[in-house]
Amino acid sequence: MDLARQPPTPLPPDPLTELLAATARGDRQAFAELYRLTRGRLYAITLALLRQREAAEDVLQETYLAVWRAAGQYQPGRASALVWLMAITRHRAIEWLRRRRRRAAENHAEPLSEEALQIPDSQPSLSVDHPAHAVQECLRRLSAEQSQAIKLAFFQGLSHEELAARLQAPLGTVKSWIRRGLLQLKGCLES
Numbered sequence: 001m002d003l004a005r006q007p008p009t010p011l012p013p014d015p016l017t018e019l020l021a022a023t024a025r026g027d028r029q030a031f032a033e034l035y036r037l038t039r040g041r042l043y044a045i046t047l048a049l050l051r052q053r054e055a056a057e058d059v060l061q062e063t064y065l066a067v068w069r070a071a072g073q074y075q076p077g078r079a080s081a082l083v084w085l086m087a088i089t090r091h092r093a094i095e096w097l098r099r100r101r102r103r104a105a106e107n108h109a110e111p112l113s114e115e116a117l118q119i120p121d122s123q124p125s126l127s128v129d130h131p132a133h134a135v136q137e138c139l140r141r142l143s144a145e146q147s148q149a150i151k152l153a154f155f156q157g158l159s160h161e162e163l164a165a166r167l168q169a170p171l172g173t174v175k176s177w178i179r180r181g182l183l184q185l186k187g188c189l190e191s
Contacts, residue, residue: 016081017074024072031071035064038082041189042089044135049093049155059096063089082186094157138188146181149174 016037022030042063046056066088074084139147145167152158152166160178164171 014076014081016085017076020067020071020074020081020084023068024074031064031068034067038085041082041135042085045086045089045154046093048135049090050096055096056093059092060089062096063092066092080186082190083182086182086186090154094154097157134189135185138185141188142181142184143177145169146177146184149177150181150185153178 016034019030019034019037023034039060043056043060046059046063047053050056050059063085067085070088074081078084079087139150142150149163149167152163153160158166160171160174163169163178164174167174169177
């Protein structure tokens with residue numbers, strides 16, 4: 001059997017991509033299944049960013065509302081469905097942090113310190129099976145540059161330009177670190 005002459009086997013379609021397409025058509029069952037398959041990972045991201053269960057739950061609700069409304073805007077060729085969902089989650093969590101900072105400034109309270117926004121190495125209250133632990137473990141497996149860039153972007157809300165300045169690296173390099181890191185993070189979380 002000559003393998004060179006065999007047509008390539010097509011990859012199976014991503015179930016999340018199919019669920020997003022069905023959600024875009026208003027399919028509530030597809031949306032419920034999308035929620036069931038992704039809520040643990042997305043909750044872990046919000047909890048790691050916000051460190052408050054109630055806030056994480058609120059942001060997760062905002063995230064899925066945004067997904068319901070914007071499912072038709074998802075472009076499979078640009079990113080995987082999970083990466084797209086993670087980006088929406090990150091954006092919603094960062095917006096929550098910014099609103100909190102504004103309220104703190106308006107109330108003349110002390111804004112969140114940079115230390116408060118650092119992802120902890122471990123959280124004793126979380127079991128080993130908790131999704132936040134999985135995210136932390138997967139972050140540890142990335143290169144130092146990728147891990148630092150993702151933590152600063154996702155957990156502190158820095159833009160790519162701010163990251164490039166802070167890390168003293170070219171903008172394209174920072175974007176590559178984040179892109180490759182997110183792909184590795186996705187693979188790690190899916191395994």
